[in-house]
Amino acid sequence: MKISDLTDNTGEWLRGTGPDSDIVISSRIRLARNVARFPFLSRANVKQKTELEEIIRDKIKESEITQDLFYVNLADVSPVDRLFLVERHLISREHAGGEGVRGVAFGKSETISLMVNEEDHLRIQVIRSGFELKETWKTIDDIDNKLEKKINYAYSSRFGYLTSCPTNVGTGMRASVMLHLPALGMTHHIEKVFNAVVKLGLVVRGMYGEGTQVSGDLYQISNQFTLGKSELEIIEIIESVIPRITSYERMARKALVSESREQLEDRVWRSYGMLKVARTISSDEILHLLSQVRMGVNLGIINDIQMKTLNELFILTLPGHLQKLEGRELTSAQRNIIRASYVRKRLEKIES
Amino acid sequence: MKCESCNKKHATVHLTEIVGTAKKERHLCEECAQTVNTQLAKIPTPTEILTSLINQVAPEINEMSKISCPVCGLSYLDFRSHGRLGCPMDYTIFRKGLIPLLEKMHGSTQHVGKVPSRAGKELIKKNELMQLRSELNKAVEKEDYEKAADLRDKIYELSGDNNNED
Numbered sequence: 001m002k003i004s005d006l007t008d009n010t011g012e013w014l015r016g017t018g019p020d021s022d023i024v025i026s027s028r029i030r031l032a033r034n035v036a037r038f039p040f041l042s043r044a045n046v047k048q049k050t051e052l053e054e055i056i057r058d059k060i061k062e063s064e065i066t067q068d069l070f071y072v073n074l075a076d077v078s079p080v081d082r083l084f085l086v087e088r089h090l091i092s093r094e095h096a097g098g099e100g101v102r103g104v105a106f107g108k109s110e111t112i113s114l115m116v117n118e119e120d121h122l123r124i125q126v127i128r129s130g131f132e133l134k135e136t137w138k139t140i141d142d143i144d145n146k147l148e149k150k151i152n153y154a155y156s157s158r159f160g161y162l163t164s165c166p167t168n169v170g171t172g173m174r175a176s177v178m179l180h181l182p183a184l185g186m187t188h189h190i191e192k193v194f195n196a197v198v199k200l201g202l203v204v205r206g207m208y209g210e211g212t213q214v215s216g217d218l219y220q221i222s223n224q225f226t227l228g229k230s231e232l233e234i235i236e237i238i239e240s241v242i243p244r245i246t247s248y249e250r251m252a253r254k255a256l257v258s259e260s261r262e263q264l265e266d267r268v269w270r271s272y273g274m275l276k277v278a279r280t281i282s283s284d285e286i287l288h289l290l291s292q293v294r295m296g297v298n299l300g301i302i303n304d305i306q307m308k309t310l311n312e313l314f315i316l317t318l319p320g321h322l323q324k325l326e327g328r329e330l331t332s333a334q335r336n337i338i339r340a341s342y343v344r345k346r347l348e349k350i351e352s
Numbered sequence: 353m354k355c356e357s358c359n360k361k362h363a364t365v366h367l368t369e370i371v372g373t374a375k376k377e378r379h380l381c382e383e384c385a386q387t388v389n390t391q392l393a394k395i396p397t398p399t400e401i402l403t404s405l406i407n408q409v410a411p412e413i414n415e416m417s418k419i420s421c422p423v424c425g426l427s428y429l430d431f432r433s434h435g436r437l438g439c440p441m442d443y444t445i446f447r448k449g450l451i452p453l454l455e456k457m458h459g460s461t462q463h464v465g466k467v468p469s470r471a472g473k474e475l476i477k478k479n480e481l482m483q484l485r486s487e488l489n490k491a492v493e494k495e496d497y498e499k500a501a502d503l504r505d506k507i508y509e510l511s512g513d514n515n516n517e518d
């Protein structure tokens with residue numbers, strides 16, 4: 001398998017299936033792990049980093065996590081390929097922009113990814129379509145158990161899994177759910193959601209995690225604390241808040257339909273029309289348009305486009321993907337033209 | 353919708369910022385958005401939040417300021433300014449400074465989650481290791497680095513036995 005082989009399809013988590021998938025795009029969990037008796041990466045020298053990468057890469061292979069695990073040495077791939085992997089949520093922005101020997105292993109379905117020499121020696125990630133945190137936990141717990149048989153993790157009974165940054169110590173777990181909340185945004189009720197979420201010790205972020213902007217009405221809700229509660233307790237706290245948010249979003253959508261149906265339909269159809277006819281679309285504009293159309297599909301206003309197609313377009317029209325598609329680096333203006341033409345083609349196929 | 357910055361072009365960029373629990377929306381044309389993007393980058397990063405937390409909860413600055421980890425060489429002051437630890441041993445060496453910080457961050461200082469299965473077998477050795485680690489702490493606090501290095505080796509030797517895979 002090569003990175004180019006990925007461009008033809010997208011990860012399974014974009015299928016748009018699973019519980020509450022009209023609002024919950026995906027459920028994701030990552031675990032931070034370090035190898036005992038090695039310094040963390042910020043204090044490791046080149047020799048130690050090389051040794052760590054070799055050990056972990058080998059142990060991942062030996063652990064037979066999934067059949068078709070593919071390993072990419074990130075120091076060997078182009079910036080466009082790294083951006084492409086970030087956009088698919090296979091690696092973090094930090095890992096893409098990092099230096100030195102580092103890599104990522106992932107399965108063909110793109111459900112599992114293992115980052116080697118990121119901020120911690122190893123970061124395991126599992127991502128699934130819809131609201132499925134418990135299932136996601138089962139998968140990642142199993143992977144972690146397999147690896148733990150081969151790797152001696154840095155662990156203390158007091159502080160749990162020891163991590164480079166004390167914000168991750170303990171479980172080393174970050175569980176997050178990506179939500180599409182256009183109606184709460186339009187009706188200006190989203191602040192109430194944030195207040196409820198923050199009270200539970202959770203945080204709200206944009207689509208690509210820490211420090212990123214919110215766009216396309218996509219929000220990530222995740223745990224802040226990692227110490228003092230078990231993995232399942234943390235998951236249950238997140239699970240307890242999500243149904244409240246999804247029913248709130250559904251209420252807001254209903255209210256929009258009953259109070260201003262014409263305006264809502266107008267917004268949705270205008271956005272759909274724009275996607276079908278525009279000759280240049282910026283990356284921010286497309287997120288906005290796709291968000292409106294996605295809500296229109298969920299409300300039954302638009303019927304001729306699949307949720308999977310829409311979910312995929314959120315990813316396939318990102319800068320790294322367009323450049324991968326064209327096979328060369330593009331300026332922002334060039335990307336906007338190619339983005340518009342790519343979307344037009346995808347939507348024409350549906351009509352015929 | 354017109355761009356709220358230049359009021360001329362059509363707003364095609366719709367940004368949402370989250371500051372604390374407040375949401376702020378901005379509707380801009382692409383050109384204006386490019387200049388604004390650099391300003392938006394000033395939202396504090398997690399590392400900045402972390403270092404400011406560290407500064408709030410670390411009154412033991414005088415007591416801790418001379419301490420460095422004998423294993424990785426990280427000083428407590430380095431940790432304070434960058435927010436990253438250098439090696440697993442730092443959780444022992446900087447324990448005094450870390451406990452109030454962890455309490456503030458996580459509302460707890462005791463792990464109750466998953467235990468690696470190999471950790472169970474180590475329970476007997478654990479007590480011995482804990483003893484050695486507290487001695488190591490004392491030695492580092494007294495700046496007795498010779499003794500600290502000695503203890504460190506003992507700790508390594510003991511934890512090294514656990515590496516048998518079965």
Ligand SMILES: [Zn+2]
Nearest residue numbers: 355358381384
């Ligand atoms: Zn403007």
Ligand SMILES: [Zn+2]
Nearest residue numbers: 421424439442
């Ligand atoms: Zn250290």
